Amino acid sequence: MISATLKRSISALKQRFADVIPETRERLARLRKEHGNKVLGPITIEQVIGGMRGIKGLMTETSKLDAFKGIKFRGLTLPECQVRLPSAKREPLPEAMFYLLITGEVPSNSDCDILVREIAERSETIPEHTVRIVNSLPQHMHPMNQLSIGVLSLQTESKFVRAYNAGVKKENYWEYVLEDSLDLIARIPRIAAMIYRNTYKDRRLGPTDPSLDLSANFSKMMGFENEHFWELMRLYLTIHCDHEGGNVSAHATHLVGSALSDPYLAYSAGLNGLAGPLHGLANQECLKFLLKLQEKTGQNPTEEVVEKFVKEILASGQVIPGYGHAVLRVTDPRFVCQMEFAKRVMPKDPLCKLVATLYKVVPRVLKEAGKAANPYPNVDAHSGALLVYFGMREFDFYTVLFGVSRAIGVSAGLVWSRALGLPIERPNSLTMANIEEYVSKSTLA
């Protein structure tokens, strides 16, 4: 049951967002009217075949990725967010990040507190059937599949679906998508914690404490009482939340949402994409890789020994997980801030030191091999080592943590898509014969 005070604060958050909608709608209408027929760039056949790499084909308000500077959330770099967003201790609160992504403004401490309380209260509202469904899933089912099913089962609660069926006006869709998004962000940690306890522990969920923030509460439900772990979770959930619109999980969520599927349907699809080893699942692959390296070469291998191992992996035709990126051409700032966390909190940890040794070796080896467009580490190269330090060794759970975080960014994206009335996504596709025909005509001309 949501208290009267909270109801007032929810409408305050909605009001702040509602205030910025009209001017943003006007900007968009002007852009379309005055510049709608301008060309943003050419499209090559290589790009059509090669996963649309580099094509400017989506509009996403929440964040923008620069190949050389990394992600900017509403114009703020990650280090700027670490300094400017409200925190519980030192690391930014993911709730504050949601506020920033939605409104484009850094929340004051009191606005952030209100959102923290609101999300804490909503976290208790998981329907009974979701609890039953998640508890009935087999222990050997991958935790990401369990999460996707859990999120899908929440769809019965969608306020957007009820409003749509009642005939609410298109210009007001965003209100209900925002409601669903807040519910989703609040509920997903509890579902993730259930999956963790069911799959690896005693099936009993740790206590919830509505006086705590989302990250601390989530950690406690999973059974982690160490406050350094809570800080890690705050950092983790903030840095993984959004990476502009073209990555697989964000794009899948946006695509499904563009059919006016509600946030639960849309994000369940996003999670299925996040579960792929070239995307979010790479973080579990990274830890497997680190443990294999440690098993083979001992706790503190030299750079030469590590180099030999890395070359063997490449020679066997496998990728080095946690390295490379479709857009970034430098070390991922999300990797850097995790490395800084490790230096501060666990400077002597052997696994984190191994991550640092790999960082010295892998870029050199990948450059020599000459295939990868980006030889530097991405976000996934570090996260597992930090989690193991605090006792979370169950690496096939790691992408679930990523999924809890990504819900924040992609649902903010859905709210904006509906506020701006963006249409159903439907690009053209070509057959190979179409492309050949085009080529032969353009060669003749």
Ligand SMILES: CC(=O)SCCNC(=O)CCNC(=O)[C@H](O)C(C)(C)COP(=O)(O)OP(=O)(O)OC[C@H]1O[C@@H](n2cnc3c(N)ncnc32)[C@H](O)[C@@H]1OP(=O)(O)O
């Ligand atoms: C949160 C995230 O999603 S971050 C990414 C997480 N994924 C990983 O860390 C998995 C390892 N990395 C990769 O597989 C890739 O670098 C990706 C998927 C991230 C990017 O893919 P692309 O944009 O296609 O990379 P790129 O253009 O550099 O690929 C060119 C070649 O280099 C290879 N390559 C790229 N990265 C690596 C790597 N880490 N190890 C070995 N080879 C690599 C590719 O497999 C490809 O080989 P191919 O031509 O034989 O198919």
Ligand SMILES: O=C([O-])CC(=O)C(=O)O
């Ligand atoms: O941007 C990408 O393609 C992958 C990535 O790092 C993310 O989604 O966080």
